[in-house]
Amino acid sequence: MRAENAPDPDFALVARALTKRFGDRLALQGLDLDVPAGSFFGVVGPNGAGKTTALSMATGLLRPDHGRAWIHGVDVWQRPREAKSRVGVLADGVRTFDRLSGAQLVTYAGLLHGLDADVVAARTADLLRVMDLADAGRKPVVDYSAGMTKKVLLAAAMVHAPDVLVLDEPFEAVDPVSAANIRDILHSYVERGGTVIVSSHVMDLVQRMCSHVAVIAEGRLVASGTVDEVRGGQDLEERFVELVGGRHAGEGLAWL
């Protein structure tokens, strides 16, 4: 599925010709991406393929050298505030204001988005409850486990009720029970019309969880569509390896 007129408001995210060069390395080479509204969209690719770079460009964290990105038809780099108000971001491998307590951090995120303080207070309580963090709400985030930190950051990304959630590796270090709870939350969010974009290494998870998937390799889009289209009857992982390459054939560890 591809947006015909690039700034199509029916698409949660449209990217055209996103290009980024870091020194000698082309991190993205004209990446196109079309994320239909209401989809649970997985972005997969080997390490260094450009997943985080692409998502950073779509969320206003990294300015592309070329190309454009639209959130529901709003240009991220020309009308940033409007676009950003419709996106919730869970970035991977970044710090947070971890001397705030969990409740403070979620409140902070809500107020940064300009929400009314009463709304923020009510939603913060709801989010912490749903994430099983109600008891930890007073503790500084710096004392949280990795999984708890992910959850509180997810809460902070959702507090302004965005149309699109962009989640970079949301399940890393999250225990299975919490992961299942988070999946439930995300699914019901999608059922109510929201769009989730997740990047992940775990094909199995993407195959079970996502409705659509895009495969990125070496800064280009290799395949994109519904999960069933992309895997074409195969297991997603097999199909992924086929698309991306890089498997070693031949001698293994004979002595083992």
Add this chain to the structure above:
Amino acid sequence: MAVTGTDRTDGVPAAPDAAAGRAGSGTAARSLGPDGRRAPEIGLGRAVGILVRLRWALMVSGWRRSTATFVFSIIGVLYFGGLTLLASAAVVFAPAPESMALRAAVTTLFCAGLVLGWSLVAPFITGVDATLDPRSFQPYPIRRLPLVTGLLVGTLTTPQGVLTLVFALAVGVSWRDHPAALPWGLAGGVLTAATALALAYGVTAVLSSYTGQRRIRDIVSVLVFIPLMLGGVVLNRIVDSFDQLVALAEPVAAVLAWTPFGAAGAAAGAAASGAHLTAAVHLAVGLAWLAAAVALWAWGLQRTVEPVAEVGGRRRASSGDATARERPLRWIGRPATGPVTAIAARCQRYWFTDPRYSATLVVVPLFAVLLWFLGSRGDVGSGPLIPTMLLLGPMIAWTMGVAVSADIAYDHTAFHHHVTAGVRGADDRWGRVLGMGVLGVPATLLGAVGSVALYGMWDHLAVVLGASVGTLACVTGMASLLSARLVYAVPKPGDSPFATPQGAGMRTVVVQMASLLLSLLITLPITACVVAYLLLGMTALWGAVTLAVGLLWGGGVLLLGVRLGGRWLDRTAAETYQTVARF
């Protein structure tokens, strides 16, 4: 298994049957380790052997892996080795004081300095070498005391351990002209070196074992800075002459001779004056302190590997809904209601809880002390000069204002919250200014009014207030503008405020120089008023003018700085974020 074993009680050096135990080679540890009761466990002697070999194997493989590591190790050993040898030679060959009592005191003080240095600098500032993290021995059948003893001996064989030992022994060797004292000195030296290392690791282990470890370390890492900064000045004040210093040495040493710091070092002096029994007692006390340090280390280790279950578990269980409804994010006690107050509330919290900010706060009272010393040195009675102390307000103002320029860099990648939420640049700037203002305004006012009150020079209040508040506003405005895009490397969140940031380089220097020059430039109208006040007879009129100019000009610069900085940040938030993320 045994490290975390639950059926054991040997955390304290009690076990009376242990002394009769084995022909262990350890000094203190023999009375500590009830080892050898179970067959498969690793005993004291073997543990020491294994750990020393392991230590060296790790070091050598580090050198093999990276030529740079090897080269730097060599350079480090040469440099510190050279320093140690120089210091040792100085201690050994320098002419000893005539007075036996003084000479004994000097020996004690050298030893005490060594131990104190290790036990403060290593845990709080540099951190200890964690090549052999005790936690990695958890799966192996070795008990804590053999483990700790082995680690201690292993540390003594590493370059820094050897150098410590060399210096401590040199202090002992300095008694070479007193054959009766020399053996006591050498034994004391070994004990001192061992105590220094054991205490350094012990303090670190205990610190890191605490559940509130982060906060304790935060506080201490800031507090330890105070004596470092003030030490020189205070000493300078207390001790007017070398004679006084000498006079002070003996009573101080007399006290230190019973503490973990100087007990072992005091033996030689006592023996030299014939008091062999006293020497023996000192050495025994030193030995006991070493044992205590090892026990402290073992105890800290126990707390690390057996974390107490109540990490934060003491929270009231039903805090959930209430937590959020009671508006946890507050600026000056009032709930935050929008982006500006939210950011101000967050900054305020960081000013109080993040040592990188708090370190700035510690500097403020230090200014007062420094200025007081500077001022009281000169002739107070010579004419109607303005006391140096009156500079306190402007100095505090400058420091607090410039602190804003490090704000985004302190956020590090947490700044992404602001970027992805599309916070307006001006809101970001105002929030940070207001957050700093919670402390900056009272501190500046307190400095200004306090310094005037100290001398009862209320005539000067207007000019001092004008200069202080004007400087605060101007410098804050300037910092708000510059730091929108010109960020520089600072210690990362969680690092010591005094850690040297990686990759700082020229960028930091350039930004800071520019800040300094610019702040001189933009406060020029205020400076001009102050100069006029001083030259034109210090009239009330010029005082009032200075106050008015300070408020108006400062307010204008602040508004302009925040607005322009906000606009700049609006355009370049992504680039600024990418810059801090690279630090």
